[in-house]
Amino acid sequence: MKQEKNGTWVSWNGNLKYNFKEMYHISNEEELQEIVSSRDKIRFFGSKQSSADIAAGTDALINMTNYNKIVSYDYNQKTITVQSGLSLKELLEAIESVGWCIPCLPDINTITIGGALATGTHGTSGKLLCEYMTECRLVLADGSVKTVTKDDDLIDAVRVSLGMLGVMSTVTFQCEPSYTLHIKEGPESDKEWLPKIKSRLKKHDFLRILWLPHTNKGYVITGDKIDPNTKVHEDLGPKYLKHRRKASKILYKYTHIFPWLTAIANKLLYKGFFSTTKEHKGTLYQATVTKSRGSTLELAEWTIALDKFPQVFKELKTEINKWSNKSFIHIPMDVRFVYKDKSWLSYAYKQDTVTMGCVSRNAATADTYEAFKSIEKIFIKHGGRPHWGKRFKAKDTELSKIYPKWEAFKELRSELDPTNKFLNPYLAKLVNAKKLVNETA
Incomplete structure (x- = not known):
């Protein structure tokens, strides 16, 4: 595991900049668990292409882009399991090579799988990319791993979560025959x-x-x-x-x-x-x-x-x-x-x-x-x-009126991350986590 100290994190377009004390380049789930469990605050990022301020802003950061392997194929079920730092390009080229597709694709292919899912990335004439996720392994705030399947009620909250419920580790996608x-x-x-x-x-x-x-x-x-x-x-x-x-x-x-x-x-x-x-x-x-x-x-x-x-x-x-x-x-x-x-x-x-x-x-x-x-x-x-991954000013008050499950999501977030480990200042204001908002005001 590679570690950097005392650097500056800069978004893809240069609009967002944050100093950090530690940045970890992880390549396996055990390293991910270790870093998450041992830090008071942590955020994680992939291609840094979000216009929203969700990826950094904490002293410790995890760069997910080396956590980028294809784990397995299930040829009978037409599923593929990948690590969340894999780029969308690599995922799509891999499934194309075996004659599969995911029926609704975003406009670009340079984003990482974890970032795409967390922000609700989508294409057109289909569903959000995350709707084709059938299973994921989620590293929780205490460093433990929870496997969430399509049959779990929790998956409806996990599919789009801005990384506030945990860190996606591996993800399984349901594919269809290519056309x-x-x-x-x-x-x-x-x-x-x-x-x-x-x-x-x-x-x-x-x-x-x-x-x-x-x-x-x-x-x-x-x-x-x-x-x-x-x-x-x-x-x-x-x-x-x-x-x-x-x-x-x-x-x-x-x-x-x-x-x-x-x-x-x-x-x-x-x-x-x-x-x-x-x-x-x-x-x-x-x-x-x-x-x-x-x-x-x-x-x-x-x-x-x-x-x-x-x-x-x-x-x-x-x-x-x-x-x-x-x-x-x-x-x-x-x-x-x-x-x-x-x-x-x-x-x-x-x-x-x-x-x-x-x-x-x-x-x-x-x-x-x-x-x-x-x-x-x-x-x-x-x-x-x-x-979620683009520019907007709306915060908790407005979001509670337009997302019917907003309050339920906030309750679940507090339950899974009681110390607000996964919140940076932007996300704290977004969900009105008052203690952290006051600390960073």
Whole structure:
């Protein structure tokens, strides 16, 4: 086990920085148990790509990225068991190699399994990634290990927990046979794509919409399962499309000083990068997951019940198009769809939901990005729920109103971690753990 002393922990985009006294790079469960049991306060992290302040802020930290092995396959049950520090990329490539898939995948593959599960990472046209977890080994605050299976009542609390109930050690996923999607992409006006959401969810196996604020356009991506041998006319669009991120960086460079420039930049980006159609095929992983992220950015994301989305969308669009408002939003706003589940802190707890991402491509100036405030105000008003790994201001009072099992989760957290070992200052305020809040105020 490697140990570092007296260093600085820095998040992926450089916005969050914390000094630490000890950092441990663990590679097995015994080391994980030893460190957890012997420290008064501990947090743990993987790829550090969360925009929320959940990964550090304590004197002792555990780097999980060396705890990254594939433990076993069960070929009869189509399950795979992995250590929680494994990257999503390595997991997905491993199951693809044996002809399996997980039916709902996040947008990126660089995050660790433990971080993805703890924050409720999701894709579209399916359930949260954690809903495909059938078993995990959880290292509790006293260092003991508890095995939680899909038949345990506890699993509905553990699936999304922000690392406040314990540290996920190994995780077992239920997989399905791999399949091929026929993907079609293209622009549509807001008046066209918005009323078609429910019909498209019934018709297509995959649906994602990249909304382009200040342009009255959306970029619609649909996918239908086909026989892998089916011939598809592949059209990936003009070669210059690969330079969209570079163009965005240039066009948005001064929008933190002059927010209204965003509206002009968005119109240019739409014309240059979202006005053509594409068509291709591939597995879910091949066809829909971004394999790299070329620049740092800051994200907020909110979810709302499917039936409420049209109303919320129209209100949001009206608000951000007011020139008296500084909430000009960089493109795209990623609109995805998650089906209801029973996980306590899931965005889709007992309701089919629409998720809507909000991005600032100027990560360093994201604290002054007015759009984050506007989108939160509107979604909270309508009972929307924030993505745990992204930016939001809501705390205990607001969260108790929008998560039906919030108080039950807090009680369980106090029971499993009575000394608040797994809370940093941000999480303490989130759950209103008053003793620690007062100590760190």
